[in-house]
Amino acid sequence: KNEVEQSPQNLTAQEGEFITINCSYSVGISALHWLQQHPGGGIVSLFMLSSGKKKHGRLIATINIQEKHSSLHITASHPRDSAVYICAVSGTGNQFYFGTGTSLTVIP
Amino acid sequence: EPEVTQTPSHQVTQMGQEVILRCVPISNHLYFYWYRQILGQKVEFLVSFYNNEISEKSEIFDDQFSVERPDGSNFTLKIRSTKLEDSAMYFCASSPTRNEQFFGPGTRLTVL
Numbered sequence: 262k263n264e265v266e267q268s269p270q271n272l273t274a275q276e277g278e279f280i281t282i283n284c285s286y287s288v289g290i291s292a293l294h295w296l297q298q299h300p301g302g303g304i305v306s307l308f309m310l311s312s313g314k315k316k317h318g319r320l321i322a323t324i325n326i327q328e329k330h331s332s333l334h335i336t337a338s339h340p341r342d343s344a345v346y347i348c349a350v351s352g353t354g355n356q357f358y359f360g361t362g363t364s365l366t367v368i369p
Numbered sequence: 370e371p372e373v374t375q376t377p378s379h380q381v382t383q384m385g386q387e388v389i390l391r392c393v394p395i396s397n398h399l400y401f402y403w404y405r406q407i408l409g410q411k412v413e414f415l416v417s418f419y420n421n422e423i424s425e426k427s428e429i430f431d432d433q434f435s436v437e438r439p440d441g442s443n444f445t446l447k448i449r450s451t452k453l454e455d456s457a458m459y460f461c462a463s464s465p466t467r468n469e470q471f472f473g474p475g476t477r478l479t480v481l
Contacts, residue, residue, distance in 0.1 A: 291467070291468055292468040294468075294470060296470075296472075302406075302458055302474075302475050302477075303472070303474050303475065304412070304460060304472040304475075305472070306469070306470050306471065306472065309468055309469055309470070311468075347411075347412065349412070349470075351467070351468045354424070354425045355400070355417040355419065355424040355425040355467060356414055356417065356425040356427065357402070357404075357414040357417075357470075358414065359404075359411050359412040359413065359414070360411065361410075361411045362411060
């Protein structure tokens with residue numbers, strides 16, 4: 262069973278394009294996380310949100326609690342944004358569920 | 370800026386051997402986590418630790434696994450008798466609150 266589903270699995274974009282990655286979840290959550298994983302393997306937390314919308318630079322994350330859905334947007338994409346983006350949710354206990362990730366490649 | 374550290378960065382072991390993976394969380398953080406990521410697969414939750422005890426564990430975290438915070442700074446994951454399928458990247462994370470996550474760089478475990 263997959264508590265967290267992401268789409269698309271792979272995404273290739275031209276530099277400058279607007280990018281959207283979607284995440285749906287099926288469990289009760291206390292928060293949703295967007296993470297970035299670079300080819301070296303390290304994981305960085307981009308956003309943690311439980312309602313509404315957050316913005317950091319060119320990144321925007323939104324969540325709709327009623328629909329159990331979140332999106333990560335990247336405006337004016339750049340080759341350095343190339344990475345795997347992972348949606349994860351912290352359940353109502355202290356457990357985390359991860360999506361399979363979206364591999365993004367931004368071409369100059 | 371403080372960060373979570375993990376040692377070693379790469380551990381190679383023979384099947385059946387015990388391994389201990391070490392993590393130094395950010396000081397004053399209260400919640401600690403271990404995750405694993407098998408090559409090419411998604412990150413999986415193993416265990417969370419708070420107030421010197423396990424608060425949640427997944428089905429993966431069976432009797433072969435244990436965690437400890439031996440000295441107030443380190444947070445360790447022990448695998449008692451490694452199997453080939455334990456080969457993965459193991460990430461530690463810590464947090465000042467229940468939901469935030471600050472990840473370490475990971476330890477790549479290779480079981481031969």
